[in-house]
Amino acid sequence: MNFFIDSHAHLNDPAFDADRDSLLQHTLPQAGIVHSIEIGCSPEEWLPALQLASSYPALVHAVLGVHPEYAVKLGENDLARLAQLLPDPRNTAVGEIGLDYTCLDISPKDLQQKTFQQMLELGNQTQLPLVLHIRRQGEDYAAYEDSFYALKHNWKGASRTKHAGVLHCFCARYEEAKRALDMGLLLGINGCFTYKKNEYIREAVKKAGAEKIILETDCPYLSPQGKRGQRNDPSNIPLIGTFVADYLNMPVEALAQTTVQNTKDLYGLP
Template sequence: MQFIDSHAHLTDPAFDADRDVLITRTLPAANIIKSVEIGCAPDEWQPSLALAEQYPGLIVPVLGVHPEYCVKFTDKHIKTFQQFLKGPRVAAVGEIGLDYTCLQEADKQTQQVVFEQMITFADEAKLPLVLHVRREAEDYSVYDDTFSLLKHSWKKSTSRPYSGVLHCFCARYEEAKKALDMGMLLGINGCFTYKKNEYIRQAVKKAGVDKIILETDCPYLSPQGKRGTRNDPSNIPLIAQFVADYLDVPLEELAEKTTRQTKLLYALR
């Protein structure tokens, strides 16, 4: 069995003490064949690319500007960003989107402007999107704003089997369906395993194993049973087992399909 962590932050200082051992030993031992590294602020782009350079084939970089950090993104970054996207390695633009839990860091207007810019860069480079959408409490309007902005501004390359991923899927089937209708996949992580999140599990069950990929979003969101400890890509099999049990599909099938779908999304070999 082989797995890919489709969304990780291994350049995070939480991994400073053991990053190399983790990548060269722990990951292969857990059957993790690749980890997609998300550099989501201008000061993270270079470290993410450097990590991918250090571990070719194993670490795959994705670059973007997370809504929480969008005030860090200014006109002076545009050229560099476009150049990075043109390089052969960058597999997607992300994580980008809207986050209404951090409106103090950036108001809705500011977030939307940067999100739209990111969509344009992705279109220019013909890359898929890694979406970060986070709601405040039970207010799902952030999804409406995200999908209407996408409908309005996104050209969406049709040459790819999948147009993007709704990372850290944490919503109802209603929202899942809108993402799936746009050709996206759902990124499933530790949130799926938390006791209170039955609504997420039901939405994912309805979407089915053909529409999901696995991720950790490490160092955050450790799966149930490991909460409170640092998360890392070697927890993917644990998440996979949990998802396989709930969806009632064999673990082998889940591994095979999610790995294949991740490869197709990011155009990995």
């Protein structure tokens, strides 16, 4: 049996309210999932993410931050509260943070940029790795341009772990991949890699190589090809891993080992 890690999950989402514990106690171990990284990406999600990590200390680890879409939810005292929570041993990174111009109607651009800046400062203070959410709008890569600019000028990198961060939900060209890799970031690969129309993502990942990727579900969203329309969960990681290994022409055992090691090195897991 191959072992895998889900490097990006939202198991506290209400979509899992009916069976969260049975998933964590049975479904995940049966699928070979040894760790699941829980992303708490708005102020009301921070404590529940840490609590889930407390309930499943060997399996679940938290990542705390403010998703660009939730920048409006960041209250007056939240920034100081986040600064206090980040050093918690259950927390492994700052995320998911970044820029997403597909939701400007609910999260204005200037507020997103200000919040991203604040998150980068917390990254600098804590030296934790970053989990980045950067989303293009069709063929418009402005969010990438602006994010790379901010990272280049306002981020000092992360000294606490081998990798400085991850470009989560990688869904761009090799051009963007290369710029991310040059900053010491990994690429987070999920169901998007498996969709028929996304050949450009697969080509970019092939050029980057297995040494530069980690696997994620971003559940409950983005179920892989063959399971689209269904709720996604970390037990789909082996399926995503098989897609990636086939495309990269390598045994799934080797892909599992490489991506598990990369994920451990990113989050500083035992």
